[in-house]
Amino acid sequence: MTHCAIKVQDLSFNWHENAPVLRSCSLEVPEGEFWMLLGTNGSGKSTLLRLLTGLLTPQSGTIEMTPPVGFVFQNPDRQLVMPTVGADIAFGLVCEHLDPAEVRNRVREALSAVNLLELERRPIYALSGGQKQRIAIAGAIARHCSVLLLDEPTALLDADTQLELVAQVQRLVKTQGITALWVTHRLDELNYCDGAFLLEGGQVTDQGDPQLLKAKLLQKNAS
Numbered sequence: 001m002t003h004c005a006i007k008v009q010d011l012s013f014n015w016h017e018n019a020p021v022l023r024s025c026s027l028e029v030p031e032g033e034f035w036m037l038l039g040t041n042g043s044g045k046s047t048l049l050r051l052l053t054g055l056l057t058p059q060s061g062t063i064e065m066t067p068p069v070g071f072v073f074q075n076p077d078r079q080l081v082m083p084t085v086g087a088d089i090a091f092g093l094v095c096e097h098l099d100p101a102e103v104r105n106r107v108r109e110a111l112s113a114v115n116l117l118e119l120e121r122r123p124i125y126a127l128s129g130g131q132k133q134r135i136a137i138a139g140a141i142a143r144h145c146s147v148l149l150l151d152e153p154t155a156l157l158d159a160d161t162q163l164e165l166v167a168q169v170q171r172l173v174k175t176q177g178i179t180a181l182w183v184t185h186r187l188d189e190l191n192y193c194d195g196a197f198l199l200e201g202g203q204v205t206d207q208g209d210p211q212l213l214k215a216k217l218l219q220k221n222a223s
C-alpha cells in the first residue's frame with residue numbers, strides 16, 4: 001500500500017453557521033507525488049489549505065501530514081520578511097537552532113535547488129514575482145520540508161513564469177522526495193501533476209488522472 005504524506009478525513013468547516021465551506025471533505029496525497037486541488041472561486045480551496053497549515057481549526061475531522069510542512073502563498077510579498085534573499089531563508093531556520101555554518105549550507109543548498117544561487121545577496125525588492133515565489137519555495141526546502149502546500153502560487157505571475165514555476169515544483173517533487181499539494185484554477189497547470197482533486201460543494205467530487213479531469217472540466221465549461 002502506498003503511504004500518504006497528506007491525509008485529510010471528514011473535514012468540516014464553516015465561517016458562518018448554516019454556510020458550510022467544507023462538508024466532511026476527505027483527500028489523500030501519496031508520498032512523493034505532486035497533486036493539484038481545483039475548484040471554482042469561493043469553493044473553499046484556500047480555506048482547506050489554511051486548515052492544513054493550522055491557521056484555522058476545523059469543526060470536525062482529522063488532518064495528518066508528514067512534518068515538516070512548508071507553505072507558499074499567492075502573494076510572496078506577504079511571505080518574504082527579511083531585506084535580502086539569504087537573510088530571508090536563514091530567518092526561516094531560526095527555530096532550528098543550527099550553527100551558522102549549517103545555516104549557510106542549508107541556504108545555499110535550497111537556493112541551488114531552485115536555480116537561484118546567484119541571488120543570495122539580492123534585496124527582496126529587486127526580485128521579480130516569479131523569483132519571489134521560488135525564494136519562498138527555497139525557504140521550505142531549507143527547512144527540509146516533507147510536504148509543500150501552495151495556494152495559487154502563480155496567480156500574480158505572467159503565463160511564461162507561471163509554467164516555469166509549476167515545472168520547477170514538479171522537478172523538486174521528483175528530485176527532493178517532497179510531496180506537494182498545489183491549489184489552482186488554471187487547467188494548463190494540470191499537465192505537470194501526478195493527480196488532481198476537484199473541490200465542489202465542500203467535498204472532493206472527482207479525483208485522479210489530471211488529463212481525464214482536465215478533459216471533463218473543459219467539456220463542462222463548453223456545455
Ligand SMILES: Nc1ncnc2c1ncn2[C@@H]1O[C@H](COP(=O)(O)OP(=O)(O)O)[C@@H](O)[C@H]1O
Binds near residue numbers: 043044048
Ligand atoms: N475570512 C473569511 N471570513 C468569512 N468568510 C470567508 C473568509 N474567507 C473565505 N470565506 C468564505 O469561504 C468560502 C470559501 O472561500 P475560499 O476558501 O477563499 O475559496 P477559494 O480559495 O476556493 O476561492 C467563500 O464563500 C468565502 O466567501
Ligand SMILES: [Mg+2]
Binds near residue numbers: 045046047152
Ligand atoms: Mg483561494
